Amino acid sequence: FGIDLFVNPEAICAVELAKAIRNPSRVAIEDFAKGQIEVQKVHLAKGSKYINKSLSEINFGADLRIGFIERAGSVLIPNGDTVLAEADYLTVFGHPETLFNKREKFDPKQKIDSTSVVLFGGGETTISLIRMLSNPRFKIRVIEKNPQQCEVLANLFPHIAVIHGDATSLRLLEEEQIGVADYFVACTKDDEENILTCIQASKLGAAHVQLVINKGDYDKLLDTLKDDLNIEVVVSPRIAMSDYMKRYLSNQALTELADLPNQSGQIYQLIIPHDSPSIGKKIQELALPKGTLVVALLHKFKAKVPSAEDTLITDDRLIIISGLDEKKVVLKKLLG
Structure with missing residues (x-):
């Protein structure tokens, strides 16, 4: 992602939303450099070809590094001579797509499946989020009320499905089978519509629901919204921008x-x-x-x-x- 993140709260907001979608098992050490490097804890499971091999024998590629290893109650900071053992817990750093694509190498049972993502709203946050979810495994649909913006999105991203409609309509959500979506993200500029659609998506059975809140009036209620409305991720562009400024500037x-x-x-x-x-x-x-x-x-x-x-x-x-x-x-x- 580029320097435009310095002045684009919507893009920074999209980074926060993308974290959980790209790597649901990422650990809480945070991402680095605007989401270009993420951290994930993985279990070295039975059947992995990495077991009993030293790190110098394994070609992880240029975009992945094992930071530390938890083994039988102890912590190791590895070097090239460190030999991996079954049941190790590895904290790995790398590009988000590399981390995801390597999951099966560490645990053969971790199959890479497609992920259904439904976005309500076609603004800057949505555009940034679509760019971050560029891997073909993400099957993206966007619901947008403005027909002109629908046309813009369809031209920008011909590989996604753009639906002209209002996601506050329960009938539309049912027709689009939101209940079987892996992720539903409400990211319009209208907070009340975002909250309403998230409540409906959660009740319909969407596996993970994410909400964008724009107004400062709601800042103190973000945690309450998560707990009371069964919403997994609540992001405020204002707070995300403030945290970003503190961290990177x-x-x-x-x-x-x-x-x-x-x-x-x-x-x-x-x-x-x-x-x-x-x-x-x-x-x-x-x-x-x-x-x-x-x-x-x-x-x-x-x-x-x-x-x-x-x-x-x-x-x-x-x-x-x-x-x-x-x-x-x-x-x-x-x-x-």
Whole structure:
């Protein structure tokens, strides 16, 4: 996603909605770099070809990295010699589509099925969300009241179904079989219509219901709306924008993101300052201590799972996992 997210609350809102749709089992360590890198906990189940193999023997591709491993009550920060074992719980970082497509490799019972998504409203949030759900496994239908906007959507996205109608009509929802949809998302500019359609979709049996609330008057009621109306995700563009600004426009050199289980280490973000001794060095040249892993790199607004060959520049943001003792060494090497 591009720099337009800085000034586009609807696109940031769409990122929040897309998280649960793309990877329902994602963990709560949050996404990084506007949803380009996500985190997911996976179970290494019986039958996986990864069992009893070291990480150096497995080709995960460039877009996936194992951050840490939970095994029999202990936590491991892996390296190339770490051997995976059956029943390990792996916290993996990577591009959302890569994480989803690799699920079956970790657990052969995790089949990749198509996902039915129904969106009410054809505005900017919907357009951004459709772009984020570009994988063919998502079968998308949009219900929009404005015939001109229906035509715009049909021209932009010929692979989706665009329905001219009003989703507040229970009859229309029944005709469109909303009750068997995997996801129903109400994201118009009219909060009352969004709430009404979500209530109806939930009662009809839609598996997951998501709601967009635009008015600031409702901000304090978001959690109540979720609990009382049986709505899984409630997103406010205003709050999403505020959280985004705090997270991505902060110049704080060190941000602690999460503690590892058993207080065995931390996940944290570092912003490379202009006087860092690491500037101009490749990651492999940093000589970071054992038990340290760089799992994500935000470089000129583009996020990736870094390789040893990536060269650091001023204002790069690194997501790092390390033990607490190793963290002190990492800070010295990267911040000076």
